[in-house]
Amino acid sequence: MTAAEQALPPNDEAEEGVLPGQIVHFEIPADDTAKGREFWGSLFGWQFQEFPGPSEYHMTQISDQTGAAITNMEPDKRGTRAYFDVDQINAGAARVKELGGEADEPMAVPGMGWFATCKDPQGNEFGLWQHDPSAPAATG
Numbered sequence: 001m002t003a004a005e006q007a008l009p010p011n012d013e014a015e016e017g018v019l020p021g022q023i024v025h026f027e028i029p030a031d032d033t034a035k036g037r038e039f040w041g042s043l044f045g046w047q048f049q050e051f052p053g054p055s056e057y058h059m060t061q062i063s064d065q066t067g068a069a070i071t072n073m074e075p076d077k078r079g080t081r082a083y084f085d086v087d088q089i090n091a092g093a094a095r096v097k098e099l100g101g102e103a104d105e106p107m108a109v110p111g112m113g114w115f116a117t118c119k120d121p122q123g124n125e126f127g128l129w130q131h132d133p134s135a136p137a138a139t140g
Helices: 033-044 089-098
Strands: 023-029 057-061 067-071 081-085 107-109 113-119 125-131
Touching: 023 125, 033 057, 033 067, 089 113, 089 125
Parallel strands: 023 067, 081 125
Antiparallel strands: 023 081, 057 067, 107 113, 113 125
16 A cells, blocks of 8 residues: 555445434634633633644534634634545545535545545534544654
8 A cells, every 4th residue: 555545444335324413522713722722611611731733723622522622723713624524534524525516625634534624505604513533643
């Protein structure tokens, strides 16, 4: 298997029908992540852990199934982005496109899973998430 093939999510076929759709994660943009963590942490008692990466990404666990993050990865962005659970990321992204939305190519979060950022036909942003502990680290 080539390095490029290892960097792709499992080959799954788009299936007609509905997707699981449970909200499993959401991102709250904040140009000042310290102020964002202070506000949301004080409001709900959330405690954040920093997740390494090219931008600040501070995650919290809300329940057994749901997490959130305060991030500055998109400067000046406003509005939260919810991520919905899917069984197969490729099928989910294909279904979004089939229904008239937009979906970026799925990307791996090493050791955690796959995500795709999307927009519905009205331009509302959301994401899809496939849990997959075998998701590989980027190679190159």
